[in-house]
Amino acid sequence: xxxxxxxxxxxxxxxxxxxxxxxxxxxxxxxxxxxxxxxxxxxxxxxxxxxxxxxxxxxxxxxxxxxxxxxxxxxxxxxxxxxxxxxxxxxxxxxxxxxxxxxxxxxxxxxxxxxxxxxxxxxxxxxxxxxxxxxxxxxxxxxx
Numbered sequence: 001x002x003x004x005x006x007x008x009x010x011x012x013x014x015x016x017x018x019x020x021x022x023x024x025x026x027x028x029x030x031x032x033x034x035x036x037x038x039x040x041x042x043x044x045x046x047x048x049x050x051x052x053x054x055x056x057x058x059x060x061x062x063x064x065x066x067x068x069x070x071x072x073x074x075x076x077x078x079x080x081x082x083x084x085x086x087x088x089x090x091x092x093x094x095x096x097x098x099x100x101x102x103x104x105x106x107x108x109x110x111x112x113x114x115x116x117x118x119x120x121x122x123x124x125x126x127x128x129x130x131x132x133x134x135x136x137x138x139x140x141x142x143x144x
Contacts, residue, residue, distance in 0.1 A: 052107075055107065056111075059107075059111040059114070059115075060114065062111075062115075063111070063114060063115035066115065067115070073112050073115045073116055074112065079108055082104055082108065083101055083104055083105070086100040086101055086103070086104045087100065087101060
């Protein structure tokens with residue numbers, strides 16, 4: 001374009017033609033793909049939650065066994081083994097091993113608290129969702 005000429009290229013999408021009738025728009029197609037993938041993720045999350053329930057029930061039985069046999073709650077060697085296994089799994093599968101360590105530390109700390117009878121105030125769990133959502137939204141999860 002030379003100086004003084006006006007740019008007449010279209011900046012708005014073309015109107016849909018009768019030929020397009022019944023076909024989803026590109027935005028609708030993107031949303032459909034995203035919805036499909038989210039449904040898949042929801043199914044995976046259900047599997048993860050059920051696995052966590054099974055893990056929780058197992059840790060309760062372990063806690064009972066420790067208590068009845070006079071075994072200390074903290075088993076440092078076991079903690080290290082679980083964290084090493086999570087780290088190796090993450091590295092082997094291209095996952096963030098630090099995130100997996102954090103997940104397992106949270107699970108282990110919760111199991112230890114339960115074994116010691118120190119239950120956190122779970123009545124605030126629903127209120128915490130907004131705080132955690134805001135933390136993720138604000139980029140607090142991004143390493144600086």
